[in-house]
Amino acid sequence: MKLNNIEHVFFDLDHTLWDFDKNSELAFGDIFKKWNLGLGVQDFLKVYSSINLKYWELYRNNKVSKEVLRYGRLKDSFDILNFEANDDLVNSLADDYIEYLPKNNHLLLGTVEILEYLKSSYKIHIITNGFEEVQRKKMATSGILEYFHTITTSEEAGVKKPHSLIFKKALEKSAASAENSVMIGDNYEADIIGAENAGLHSIYFDYHQNTTTAAMRQIKTLKELIKFL
Known part of the structure; x- marks a missing residue:
């Protein structure tokens, strides 16, 4: 009606x-290549996707800051995958993600x-x-x-x-x-x-x-x- x-x-x-999902996948692909992480993007995304949604819900409800969201969604994903990433690397990846993400146009x-x-x-x-x-x-x-x-x-x-x-x-x-x-x-x-x-x-x-x-x-x-x- x-x-x-x-x-x-x-x-x-x-x-x-x-298309956030497609563009995010492309951004992570480029970032992982740049840093030569030796971690499969698809393996990462299987863990990251639900964690990212959880952090956005927390952010929406003012339970975490923008900075905590950007850091935590990556750090938590790496921890689950038993992938060692120190704070400097996580923060660098978080900065790159914000830079690379809007370059994709799907x-x-x-x-x-x-x-x-x-x-x-x-x-x-x-x-x-x-x-x-x-x-x-x-x-x-x-x-x-x-x-x-x-x-x-x-x-x-x-x-x-x-x-x-x-x-x-x-x-x-x-x-x-x-x-x-x-x-x-x-x-x-x-x-x-x-x-x-x-x-x-x-x-x-x-x-x-x-x-x-x-x-x-x-x-x-x-x-x-x-x-x-």
């Missing part, structure tokens, strides 16, 4: 439009097509918990920056999704009202619950295939947005 009276469409970035299937579809009828925006210094670079490198009227990051807002203040900040920047806005994202707590608590409509993008019947509107592919917009 189409959403009526929508003028502003807000997207999450990572795992919603920008988008999720249908990203450009859906942005092209939406741009003539709506103003499109980004709300992200990602780091300020890399999110705009990701969008520029992947060729989608021009589609967005505003970009609101958690570092700019001073709070992270699902806190209502980041959504209010985004609404202020875009001169939008909550009732004529919709949020689309892959994280049910951060994107969907957060948006709805701030008064926005929402569409849950089930990227992780964790279908939740609690979401009133949900999609499994970006092209399915045409059902609602």
